[in-house]
Amino acid sequence: MRILGIDPGLRTLGWGVIESNGARLSHVANGLCKSDGDDLGERLLSLHNQVTEIIAAFAPDQAAIEQTFVNKDGAGTLKLGQARGVALLTLAKAGLPVGEYAPNRVKKTVVGVGHAEKEQVMHMVKLQLPGCDPKGADAADALAIAICHAYYGGTQQRQLKEKRA
Numbered sequence: 001m002r003i004l005g006i007d008p009g010l011r012t013l014g015w016g017v018i019e020s021n022g023a024r025l026s027h028v029a030n031g032l033c034k035s036d037g038d039d040l041g042e043r044l045l046s047l048h049n050q051v052t053e054i055i056a057a058f059a060p061d062q063a064a065i066e067q068t069f070v071n072k073d074g075a076g077t078l079k080l081g082q083a084r085g086v087a088l089l090t091l092a093k094a095g096l097p098v099g100e101y102a103p104n105r106v107k108k109t110v111v112g113v114g115h116a117e118k119e120q121v122m123h124m125v126k127l128q129l130p131g132c133d134p135k136g137a138d139a140a141d142a143l144a145i146a147i148c149h150a151y152y153g154g155t156q157q158r159q160l161k162e163k164r165a
Helices: 040-058 074-093 103-110 118-128 137-152
Strands: 002-007 012-021 024-034 062-066 098-101
Touching: 002 040, 002 074, 002 137, 012 040, 012 137, 024 040, 024 137, 040 074, 062 074, 062 137, 074 098, 098 103, 098 137, 103 118, 103 137, 118 137
Parallel strands: 002 062, 062 098
Antiparallel strands: 002 012, 012 024
């Protein structure tokens, strides 16, 4: 099964594609989508178009995305939510089933602790996907989200999905 992981962001959206064959995981591709445009609508459309191209190029069977977390900056959280919404819409338009995972769940699955640093996530992604060279921290996070989905949402037998609070 091919899984597309997405780490949503308005300026930079990370993505990663992995293959899951039983317990064996392998890296397919990863990268960063940088939004273009002068206003919010143009930037969101840019992200939609880039994610559409990734889906067309790599033909994933399923997708996974990080849930939004609320931070101190309300406006920043809202913008993150808008980018996440565009990514979810694009995945839904492509007919992909989507797993949603809390950031702490992803980190605990990949690193072993829920409050891991970005460097730790990058290191563990490289260990779990030999030959993988993430294009940046956001791409490593997206690969980690895909790995989490492979463990918790990737098979018919294991349909564990994150519950929203």
